[in-house]
Amino acid sequence: MSRLLNYLTVFALTYSFYVVFTGASTSFSLALGALASAAITVFATPLLISRELRLADVVRAAYLVAYYMYYMAVAEVEAHVGITRTVLSRRIRISPAIVEVPYYVRTSFGMTLIAGSITNTPGTVVVQVDTAGRVLYVHWLKAVTYRPEEARRYISEKFEEFAAKIFG
Amino acid sequence: MKARELLIAISIALMVLLLAYVIELGGLGPLAPYALRDIARAYLEYVYNPWNVTASSMALEAVTAIVWDYRGLDTYFETSVLFVAIVGVATLYRGYRELRGLGGVGLSEIVKTSTRVLIPLILVAGASIAIHGHLTPGGGFQGGSFMAVLMVLLVVVFSLDYAFEKGLTSSRLLAIRSAGLVGILLTSVALLIAGVVAGAGAYVFQNMAREGSDLSMPSWFLDRPLGGTLFLFNVFESLAVVSGLTLTFIVLALRKEEVDQALATGEWCE
Structure with missing residues (x-):
């Protein structure tokens, strides 16, 4: 759990890119995009950040x-x-x-x-x-x-x- | 050199002119025969039609609706053909071994770091294309291909060693590919199974309620149409395509040491 901030950071990056790329404004897009971003974050975070982020x-x-x-x-x-x-x-x-x-x-x-x-x-x-x-x-x-x-x-x-x- | 370029320019211009002339004369036949226009009109009328659900896909993207609903069986076999092709590639190299530590170093640290940042971005863009396949142009195949670009980048930029180390092994990719295909299969018979269990009539590849069957896939999610099976088909197809294309690329990128034994014996060896 100590690396929660790492995951949150990558999720924020991924999700905001998704919103811009899709032009998402409907709850349909926002909800499914959050799901997809979460799944991708789990996979991608260890490849992206090696040290523990702090506030x-x-x-x-x-x-x-x-x-x-x-x-x-x-x-x-x-x-x-x-x-x-x-x-x-x-x-x-x-x-x-x-x-x-x-x-x-x-x-x-x-x-x-x-x-x-x-x-x-x-x-x-x-x-x-x-x-x-x-x-x-x-x-x-x-x-x-x-x-x-x-x-x-x-x-x-x-x-x-x-x-x-x-x-x- | 100048004359050569002039010749090329003239011949291209001639080709365009002559083609336009032939089309104008009707040499290629009328572009859309009137008999076909009714079909197109019918598709556009029924693709999203809440007043006539038994003929509708409840999706906004006519191409996806045709591909995965009106001619869904066709597309199922199309995606199976791609699967067979990938199995074929893997079979040609059967018996290859994934080796670690062959000394692949990939490209420079600059390219590697930049590619790292792209990992979640390319994946989420591909996912977006797949998720919105029934609303906007795109779909499972397009989204999956989009994501496969990242996998190819990973192999080229970081080397095969890195890909294997991070779990992108042939067997795992083949498993994801098969899971995607099983998902597509289950989606196509989901309502049939539900019908058998509930004792109601249903069809293979049924999406919305049809004549003689009240069963239906969900047609809405929150505030947008879901297209029932279309959404599920797109999601599973994107999984199947990204893993299948990645597997093919990995097999084609295998190094000499890895295929030597397979090529020498010609048979599976464990």
Whole structure:
């Protein structure tokens, strides 16, 4: 019973996705969806969460929302403006390179959030991850440095700050 | 290269034009002969018709009603054919063994973690398609196929080892597949059994009350039509399809070591 919160969290995720996907508004859909979500939650929770969630983790969820706002409103816009400028300029100046970007978060969810954030902003793509060496290999369209730590400051420092707070 | 592309574009345009011309001339026959339109109209009138329940399925989705009610027997054998095909695939490789620790590592940690998050989402979306099969386009087969995508993802992203470890073994999948099929069979004779027990008339594949039989599957659940057998057929079919397709994929993805013995002896060996 100590892992009840794990199951409730996965159920909330599954059920809210169901409601949006189905466009459920009738008690027919809501009731049967709750049943299906419960059954799937029992199967999926052990595959999703390994540690025990606590009530205090709500703070992490709040950081996730804050990060989403920041990422969509700031990080994405900055990256898009940068790439648009490059694409539209008369003399395209790029210096493509694959650089090492170290990461220090401990969970695979945190690492995946960083990697996804890097890939989703135009101009940088994660091409490989070395989980043993804790390094992401990032293709950088306008590389300004080859030094790992410096590259990290340009590419993923802000992402990692949030990832550490959200997933640890 | 340019001329080649031009040629392709012209030939595609010609094909569309000529096809349209042939259809316009009536070369393929009238698209829906008038004799058939009455049948279509009748289906649309009776599919959901609370004033004439003996001819109705009490479902809003005409295709599902036709597939699982008006021609339910046909569909039963269709789903049996799929089952036989899956048994056939398993039989071709009979005697294979599921081995652990063959060193399958799957894809990178990023892909694995992202796929993990997708597990409940893909499953619940498939379930939604199956649950609403009698109300909106979709149904058991579609929902089951949707869910099978996840199983294929699990095998590709995490490796077969992981799938076996998490309990996705052939025997268990075959058991789920059979349970789904038995569920479909029981649903199709449920009212007949109830009729025999109660001493009332009933039919095989009976859904709502029919002429000469007052027995009926539930037609409503809370605030929406349930379609009686249609809902049950869809749910069982989705189970049967997701397990059947997953089993087929696992058999096709088996590694050399696992099928070697089966191929060498050609017979079942325990």
